Amino acid sequence: MPEPETSSRAQRLGRILPGVTLAVAIAVVASVIGAFAPIVGGPVAGIVLGVVFGSIRRPGPVLQPGVRFASRFVLQLSVVLLGAQLSLAQVARVGVESLPVMLGTLVICLVAAWLIGRALGIVGNLRTLIGVGTGICGASAIAAVTPVIGAVGVEVAYAVSTIFLFNVAAVIVFPLIGHALGMSQEAFGLFAGTAVNDTSSVVAAASTYGALAANHAVVVKLVRTLMIIPVCLGLAWVVGRRATADAPGRRVRVVRLVPWFLVGFVVVAAVNSLGLIPGGAHPALQAAAVFLITVALSAIGLSTDVAAFRVAGPRPLLLGGSLWVIVSAASLGLQAVTGLV
Structure with missing residues (x-):
């Protein structure tokens, strides 16, 4: 007879397999679309296809466990795999001189998201997702923050779609701005790396300007991804404080405020910094991370209530713009102040 624990695992696998399989199938199609249209990218295509499929046929009881698993654990x-793209050597190459621009734009973005979001009457989670996605790194940052704050599918879908729209605008507009200002390759790389969100859009915008600009932009973008760590920790602390306030007798341990996947992100980044991850494995790990994000966003799209988009109206789009x-x-202004333009 099979062991009870083995039987339980088999049953759980059987419950989640149908939904996960559907999310993976949508992600495969989305990845093909992303390969032909890099500006769109697999993650954005995944969430759009998921929303369309879910609108035609909502996932039933058979699919729901797997869809929930994909939208959370996957x-x-x-996020853990994203750490394989970072190393202390890359941080050092970017140099201290570029950090004021990266940190400055992030702080300005988060403060502006809070102020403008409140003025527009946008609820907390959606405001946070758009702010973090714009300030750090688009879908990757949204993926990291979503489980920390407990955002729902429609909020994630709206945030990803909003940021994607302005990523496309940046790819078209930024090279024109760079040429008009006579920016150097390095300066434009810093501009693209700090003001464009998803990596594919950063590469698309900077490559149009020049190869050196593209290389510098990618390094800046990778270092900018490190900001996921303090932002997630800060949000976890805020969520923990709210939970304590709602239950005065409850104590929240500090260790529990740190998401396990964020620890994994740091550990993988540290392992990569030590050179224990071969350079040849980086492209495969990057592709795996992007595909897993695509799977997760496809699942989120499947569980998204499209009617909630109409309720939200145009205000989140106005916030994103x-x-x-x-x-x-802010990126251009801080570069001018620090003499990097």
Whole structure:
């Protein structure tokens, strides 16, 4: 007879397999679309296809366990793999001189998201997702923050879609701005790396300007990804404080405020910094991370209530546009102040 624990695992696998299989199938199609349209990318295509499929046929009881698993655990696992793209050597190459621009744009973006979001009457989680996605690294940052704050599918879908729209605008507009200002290759790489979100859009915008700009932009973008760590920790602390306030007798241990996947992200980044991950494995790990994000966002799309988009209205889009303009202007302004333009 099979062991009870083995039988339980087999049953759980059987419950989640149908939903996960559907999410993976959608992610495969989305990845093909992303390969032909890099500006769109697999993750954005995945969430759109998921929303369309879910609108036609909502996942029933057979699919729901797997869809929930993909939208949570797979999302968290994708964040761990993102750490394989970072190393202390890359941080050092970017140099201390570029950090004021990266940190400055992030702080300005988060403050602006809070102020403008409140003024527009946008609820906390959606405001946070758009702010973090714009300030750090688009879908990857949204993937990291979602389980920390407990955001729902429609909030994630709206945030990803909003940021994608302005990523496309940046790919078209930023090279024109760079040429108009006579920016050097390095300066434009810093501009693209700090003011464009998803890596594919950063590469697309910077490559148009020049190969050196593209190389510098990618390094800046990778270092910018490190900001996921303090932002997630800060949000975890805020969520923990709220939980304590709702239950005065409850104590929240500090260790529990640190998401497991964030620890995994740091550990993998440290292992990579020590040179224990071969350079030849980096492209495969990057592709795996992007695919897992695509799977997770496909699952989130499947469980998204499209009617909630109409309830949200155009205000989140207005917030995303405002933050895009503010971050772009802040990046150029901080470069001018620090003499990097």
